[in-house]
Amino acid sequence: xxxxxxxxxxxxxxxxxxxxxxxxxxxxxxxxxxxxxxxxxxxxxxxxxxxxxxxxxxxxxxxxxxxxxxxxxxxxxxxxxxxxxxxxxxxxxxxxxxxxxxxxxxxxxxxxxxxxxxxxxxxxxxxxxxxxxxxxxxxxxxxxxxxxxxxxxxxxxxxxxxxxxxxxxxxxxxxxxxxxxxxxxxxxxxxxxxxxxxxxxxxxxxxxxxxxxxxxxxxxxxxxxxxxxxxxxxxxxxxxxxxxxxxxxxxxxxxxxxxxxxxxxxxxxxxxxxxxxxxxxxxxxxxxxxxxxxxxxxxxxxxxxxxxxxxxxxxxxxxxxxxxxxx
Ligand SMILES: Nc1ncnc2c1ncn2[C@@H]1O[C@H](COP(=O)(O)OP(=O)(O)OP(=O)(O)O)[C@@H](O)[C@H]1O
Numbered sequence: 117x118x119x120x121x122x123x124x125x126x127x128x129x130x131x132x133x134x135x136x137x138x139x140x141x142x143x144x145x146x147x148x149x150x151x152x153x154x155x156x157x158x159x160x161x162x163x164x165x166x167x168x169x170x171x172x173x174x175x176x177x178x179x180x181x182x183x184x185x186x187x188x189x190x191x192x193x194x195x196x197x198x199x200x201x202x203x204x205x206x207x208x209x210x211x212x213x214x215x216x217x218x219x220x221x222x223x224x225x226x227x228x229x230x231x232x233x234x235x236x237x238x239x240x241x242x243x244x245x246x247x248x249x250x251x252x253x254x255x256x257x258x259x260x261x262x263x264x265x266x267x268x269x270x271x272x273x274x275x276x277x278x279x280x281x282x283x284x285x286x287x288x289x290x291x292x293x294x295x296x297x298x299x300x301x302x303x304x305x306x307x308x309x310x311x312x313x314x315x316x317x318x319x320x321x322x323x324x325x326x327x328x329x330x331x332x333x334x335x336x337x338x339x340x341x342x343x344x345x346x347x348x349x350x351x352x353x354x355x356x357x358x359x360x361x362x363x364x365x366x367x368x369x370x371x372x373x374x375x376x377x378x379x380x381x382x383x384x385x386x387x388x389x390x391x392x393x394x395x396x397x398x399x400x401x402x403x404x405x406x407x408x409x410x411x412x413x414x415x416x417x418x419x420x421x422x423x424x425x426x427x428x429x430x431x432x433x434x435x436x437x438x439x440x441x442x443x
Contacts, residue, residue: 117273117305118144118167120185123176124329125162136162138329139176146272149299149306151316153414154326155426160309161201163326164275167307168198181273197274201281203262205250212237212246215264222269229268236264239301240294256287260294267298276308280315288312292319313414313426325418332421337414344412344420347386349393352378354403362400366392375425378406382416 120142127134137159152160165171169189183191219229240260280288317337325333353359363372372381383389386409418426
């Protein structure tokens with residue numbers, strides 16, 4: 117459904133050239149749900165905007181839904197759906213009117229547009245809301261309407277940019293359910309960008325981890341976590357620097373990292389390593405408040421690949437913001 121090679125995009129700003137995407141290769145098969153996972157500024161939106169023809173690549177080639185991205189952008193546009201980060205619903209328009217209008221923009225007859233609008237409203241739990249003005253909808257309802265607007269022309273491939281940002285946990289899980297069901301029932305292919313680990317983990321068949329404009333790993337969430345192996349230990353300690361020194365000196369303890377929740381490290385087998393770790397911290401007089409042992413998460417995968425935790429990466433390092441001075 118998508119084949120991209122060496123996709124790149126730079127922005128020229130007053131400070132210089134920002135290389136937002138630096139050569140992305142991508143293969144997405146029909147019917148897959150693929151997540152581009154990365155921190156703020158990693159280049160996810162730029163990649164999506166290129167694949168949806170909204171932005172011309174500075175370099176690289178791609179075929180999207182059977183059409184060449186650069187030679188036939190209209191062909192691509194006709195075959196895909198795109199739901200932007202802030203959605204496309206008109207705040208003062210009524211739900212069904214907006215859906216019908218969107219269908220008409222895609223060249224559907226009034227009757228066909230209305231039929232599809234009603235079907236989508238039913239599928240996406242918008243029944244009974246057809247007469248409501250969009251700005252009065254809840255966040256979850258609004259995102260479902262955005263999704264419906266992106267699907268009215270029945271594309272085989274849909275791109276969703278950060279679909280659940282600013283939704284509460286229940287509405288997020290509900291939207292994932294809808295997206296999965298649309299895939300099951302309509303067989304659509306979904307490419308989604310996210311900086312939420314749980315979203316990539318529970319929604320996607322395959323995750324492409326994006327950092328500083330590059331894909332640094334790809335695989336199913338389980339494959340990525342399995343490849344890492346071992347267990348993660350999270351230690352809430354009082355003297356963080358001493359704890360780090362102590363852990364780094366222990367054989368079999370790797371990737372010691374200070375995060376917002378405490379000191380994190382990886383060990384081959386948590387059950388065996390834990391007593392050794394606790395004894396060493398005690399011997400170094402490092403007070404321990406709590407310890408958690410768990411299987412690796414996608415955050416551990418990101419940490420392993422980049423040396424930074426995903427949740428901190430956006431703030432700690434302006435990924436992609438490496439500015440090359442203008443010649
Ligand atoms: N129009 C623009 N002009 C200049 N720089 C830009 C522009 N759009 C994006 N960038 C920069 O390109 C880099 C990648 O941005 P992009 O929006 O693609 O990242 P992202 O991973 O989607 O982040 P987010 O999750 O915050 O949307 C960032 O450093 C960003 O500041």
